[in-house]
Amino acid sequence: MTDTYAKTQFEQVLLTSGLGALTGERYKESLRDGREVWLNGERIEDVTVHPAFKGTVDRLAELYDLQHSEGLRDVMTYVDEDSGIRLSKSYLLPRTLDELKEKYANSHAWMQNTWGQLGRSPDYMANVVVGLYDFRDELEGNREGFGQNAVDYWKHCAYNDLALTHALGDPQIDRSKSVLDDPDQGLRIIEEREDGIVVRGAKQLATLAPLSNEVLSYLSASFAVREAEEFVLWFALPMNTPGLKILCREPLGDHEWGHGHPFARQYDEQDSMLFFDDVFIPWQRVFLMHDGPLALTGLRRITPWAGYSSHIRFEQRMKTYLGVASLVADSIGVSGFRNIQEQLGEMTSVVEIARFLTLATEAQHTTTSGGLVAPVSSPAVGVYSANISGRMQEILRRIAASGMLMQPSQADLDSEELRPFLEKYMKGADGMGVDEKARIFRLAWDLAGDGFGQRQELYEFLHRGDVTRNLIGLYHRYDKSDLIGRIKTMVSAPLPE
Template identity: 60%
Template structure:
C-alpha cells in the first residue's frame, strides 16, 4: 500500500472510473459489468460523483479538505483530530456531507473514513496483540486517506440458524481456514455490506462469537478491495427503478444498496490484517474504533430529522392543515426530536477527550444512538398521518404532461397556494421517505445498524455511573425520614 501515486481528494470522474475494476457484482442472477454504467446503479453513482466534486468547489474546498504532509488535498473525514478545533472542523465537514444528501446516506464516505480513524487510534493495542498489526492499521488509514477511498463494512454473520454456534457449524460465520506466508485465507460470508457495489474496499471487524473460547479462527479484522479474487457480491433488489414513469426523487439518488459478501477462499495479505484470534481485544476495540463514526452517524440522523420536519411542514401547508391544532402538535414533536439530537451532538463534541492513541474524540454518545433507533419509526408515522391518502395518489410527470389530463389535475389535484406539479413532486418526496421500498428500507436501517437495541440498552445500563446519586440516597435512607 504505497502512497507515492496517491492524488488526494476524490473527484466525480475518478469515482466513476474506479468502479470499473473487475469486481464481481451480482444482481438478479446476472453478473454486472461496469457498475457506473448499469441502470440500476447509475443514479446513486452520479449522486456520489456530485458529492465528491463538491470537495473541489473553491467555495467549499477548505471546509471539506486540508493539505496533508504529502501536499495532497485530503478529506477532513480522514483527519486525525488532535484537539477541540480539529474535532470541530472535522465535523463541520461531516455536516456538509449530510446536509447535501438530506441525511439519507447512512454510508456516506464520511462514516467509514471515521472508522479508519478509530482503527489508527487503536494501533498500540493491536501491536501489543501481535507485532506489526497496529502498524498495518496506521498504514492502511494513511493509504485510504491519501486516495480518498469509499469504504464499506460487513459485520453480520449469515442468517442461517441463529440458535446454533459456528463452533458446531463453521459455515455460520466467516473464518480463517489457513495462514500462509502471504496472509490469511478466508472462507464464508458476511452481511450486510451497505454501499458494497459503490465502495472501493470493505473493512471487517466484528464476529458474533469473538469472545468464545475455541472461536479464534472466527476472529479477524482486515481490509479487502472489492475486486479481490474470490470475493462475490450479491446485491438486493434495487429501490430506485422509476417503473411506470413515477419519479423517485430520493430513491433515485440515495439507494446506497445492501449486499451479501461471499468469500471463496479469499487471501488477505498480511499488510491488510489488523487483528487475529484475539476475541477479547476485538470486543474491547469495537467501541474505541467507533468513537468518531458514531458522531458522524448522529449528525447524519439529525439531518434526516430536519428533512422529515421540513417535508411534514410543507405537506401540511400544501393541503391547508398546518393550522390544525393536532397537526401542529405532530409537527412540534418532529421538531423536538431534531432539537434533542442537535443538543446531544453538541454535548458530545463539548465532552471531547484525549484518547490513549493520542487523538481527540467526542464524548460517549451510545445512548443517543439507541434513542435514534427507537424514535425513527415514530418520525415516519407522523409524516404518513399528515399526508394521509395524498401520499398514495399523486400524478406522474407523464400525467402532468398529458393535455387531456392536465385540466383535471389543475382543478382537482392542486393544493393550497401550490400548483399540482409542485404538490405532486413534494408528495413523491414524502412517498420515498415513509412509504415505498426505499422508505421502508431506510426505516429498517435506522433500527438495525446501531446493533441490537435491547443489548445496547443493557450495556448502557451496566456502564452508567449511578454511584454519586446512589450514595446520597443511601445517606438519606440510613436515618429515620
C-alpha cells in the same frame, strides 16, 4: 506523524503516488475494476452505467466534486504536511478540539447535501479508519506488525480518498446455534500461510458494497469463546479481490411507471451479502486475530468519530422529515389546525434534541490514549435515534394521509387530456399548482411510504447494533455508585413523616 511508527516503504510510495481528495470522474473510474457484483442472478459488468446503481453513483460523484468546489474546498479538504497533497477531512486525524470541529463541518457538508439519506456516506467509514489508526498500539500488542498495518492502511485510504464499506453481521442460518455447531455461520480462517491467511464464509449487510473501493471487516467480538479463535479477525480488502462475490438486494425506486422517486434514485446505497470463497488476505491487510476481548474493546474504541458522523446525518434526516411534513401540511391547508401544529412541534423537538446531542458529544470530548481528540460516545444517543425515527415517519404519514397514495406521475401531468382534471381536482391550497403539490407528496412517499422509506427506517433502527443489547450495556456501564449510595443512606434510617 507524531507516533513511534516508522514510515514503511509502502507509505513512502503513497507520498509520491497518492492523488488525494477524489473527483467524481476518478471515483467512477475506480469502480471499473472487474469486481464480481451479482443482481437478480446476473453478473453486473459495470456498476457505473447499470440502471440499478447509476443514479447513486452519479450522486456520489457529484459529492466528491464538491470537495473541489470554491465554496466547500477548505471545508471538506486540507493540505497534508508530509506530501503537500490535499486530502479529505473525513480522514483527518483530529489532535485538537479545533480539528474535531473541522471534521464536524466536513461531515455536515456531506450530510446536508444528501438530506441525511446516505447512511453509508464515504465520510462514515473514513472515520472508522481514523479509529483504527487510533487503536494502533493495542493492535500492535495483538501481533507484531498489526499496528503498523493500521497506520499504513490509514495512509492508503487517506491518500487515495477511498470509499469503504464494512462487513460485520454473520449469515442468518440458525441463530439458535453457534459457530461451534455450524462453522458456516461465521467467516473463519481456514489456512495461515507465510504471506497471509485464507478465509471462507459470508458477511452481511455490507451497505454500499458494490459502490465501494474496499471492505473493512472488524467486529467478531461475539466469538470471544476460547474454541472460536479462528472467527476473530479484522482485515481489509479491495472489492475486486479474487473469490469475493457481492450479492445485491432488490434495487429501490423503480422507474417503470414514470413516478418520480427523488430520494431513492439518488441515495439507494445498496445492501449486500459478501461471499468469501477461500479468499487470500496478505498479512499487510490484517489488523487483529484470535482475541475476542480485544475485538470487543476495539469496537468501542474505533467508532466514536464514525458515530459522530452518523449522528450529524441523523440530525439532517430528521430535518428533512420536518421540512417535507411542513410543506405537505401547507399544500393541503391544514397547517393552521391545532393537532397538526402539535405534531409539527413534536417533530421540531426531535430535530432540536438531535442538534443538542451532536453538540454535547463534541463538548464532552476526550483525548484518547492514541493521541486523538474524540467526541464522547454513548449508546444512549444511538438508542434514542433508533427509537424516535419511526415516530417521525408515523407523523409524516398522518399529516399526508391518503394523499401519499394518490398523486399523478409526470406523464399524467404532461397529458393534455388529463391536465384540466388534475388542475381542478388535484391542485394544492392557496393557489399551489398540481405540479408542485405532486412533487412534494412524492418526497413524502419516498420518506414514509415506499420500499426506500422502509429500508431507511430499518437501517436507522439496526445500524448501531441491537437496541436491547445497547440498553443493557448502557445500564451496566453507567456509574450509579454515588446515586445508589445516597439513596441507601436515606433509607438507612426512618424516613421523615
